Amino acid sequence: MDENNIAELPTPPPEKLATPVEDPQMSEPAMIGNIFIEPGRVFEDLRRKPRFIIAGLLIIFAFSIFQIAFVEKFGLENIVRSRIESSKRTQDLDKDQKATMIKQQASDIAKYVTYGVTPVVIAIAFFIGGLLYWGGSKAMGGEGGYLGAVAVWVYAGVPPTIVFLISNLIVMFLKSADDIDLATSQGGLVKANLGFFIDQKTMPVVAALLGSVDLFAIWGWILAAIGLQKIARLSSGSAWAVVAIVALIKVGFTVIGAMLF
Numbered sequence: 001m002d003e004n005n006i007a008e009l010p011t012p013p014p015e016k017l018a019t020p021v022e023d024p025q026m027s028e029p030a031m032i033g034n035i036f037i038e039p040g041r042v043f044e045d046l047r048r049k050p051r052f053i054i055a056g057l058l059i060i061f062a063f064s065i066f067q068i069a070f071v072e073k074f075g076l077e078n079i080v081r082s083r084i085e086s087s088k089r090t091q092d093l094d095k096d097q098k099a100t101m102i103k104q105q106a107s108d109i110a111k112y113v114t115y116g117v118t119p120v121v122i123a124i125a126f127f128i129g130g131l132l133y134w135g136g137s138k139a140m141g142g143e144g145g146y147l148g149a150v151a152v153w154v155y156a157g158v159p160p161t162i163v164f165l166i167s168n169l170i171v172m173f174l175k176s177a178d179d180i181d182l183a184t185s186q187g188g189l190v191k192a193n194l195g196f197f198i199d200q201k202t203m204p205v206v207a208a209l210l211g212s213v214d215l216f217a218i219w220g221w222i223l224a225a226i227g228l229q230k231i232a233r234l235s236s237g238s239a240w241a242v243v244a245i246v247a248l249i250k251v252g253f254t255v256i257g258a259m260l261f
Contacts, residue, residue: 028054036159039223043152043230050147050231052154056126059157060119062165067118069169070185074177076114077106082182129153132249133228136242142232152227159223160216164188192216212251221247 026034028051031042046052071079080102084090090098104110130150137149171189180189193214221243228239 031055031155032058032158035155035223039155039226040230042155043227046151046155046227047144047148047231050145050151052126052147052151055158056123056154059154059161060122062161063122064115064118066165066168066188068115069172071111071114073172074180074182076111077102078177079182080105126150126154129246132246133224133232133242136245137228137232137234140232140234140238140242142228142234142238144232148231149228152224152231156220156223156227160220163219164190164216209251209255212254217247 025048026042026045031045031051032055035042081098084098084101084105090101093101127150130146130153133152134144134146134149137144167190168188175189191211191214193211224243225236225239228234228242229236232239234242
């Protein structure tokens with residue numbers, strides 16, 4: 001091959017250097033503690049390696065403990081009776097029909113099914129919420145994978161959930177059943193929202209709308225926005241746009257549920 005032909009050959013591309021993979025700096029138990037005081041650092045570590053199993057189990061455990069404590073203290077039959085008697089859908093039923101419904105819904109089988117369903121529903125919510133964050137981040141030009149978005153959803157819920165559990169357990173054991181509306185309180189006894197001033201029985205839709213925006217939810221949104229900035233590399237405005245859209249979707253489903261049920 002002569003020198004002219006050699007000069008015409010294309011120059012081979014330079015070798016691509018592999019991006020070094022950073023090892024995580026914190027264990028999951030350490031991240032659970034630090035999410036309260038250094039959320040940015042925790043989400044940076046989750047970008048290196050998304051992890052959420054222990055944090056997710058903690059959230060499931062916290063909500064399950066509250067549900068079990070609520071039912072065991074006040075009794076499933078009393079809770080079901082309060083719901084049926086306050087529901088507009090059952091006002092036309094006679095006493096025997098209501099008694100039959102109470103007996104069916106307050107059986108031991110129904111109670112343990114409720115205990116078992118709660119963890120499953122929460123676990124499904126993790127992955128649906130992560131999917132919404134991941135899709136929203138991609139639409140905004142963000143980086144990162146699906147598991148990173150699930151980690152944002154889970155860890156953004158850790159501090160509000162733990163504070164929710166502690167505060168509600170305190171209220172639960174200090175108040176008697178006569179001071180609690182059993183029909184509307186199984187989702188939480190501590191009302192950290194404007195829904196506290198609305199009668200949920202007479203205005204369920206308004207109460208559901210105002211109750212969706214509480215201090216626990218706002219705390220979670222702030223953490224989620226920080227997480228999307230760190231993990232998906234979004235700007236502050238884009239991260240908040242994703243969080244706001246997902247929050248509106250959740251509020252919409254809550255209001256629809258109040259309208260229907």
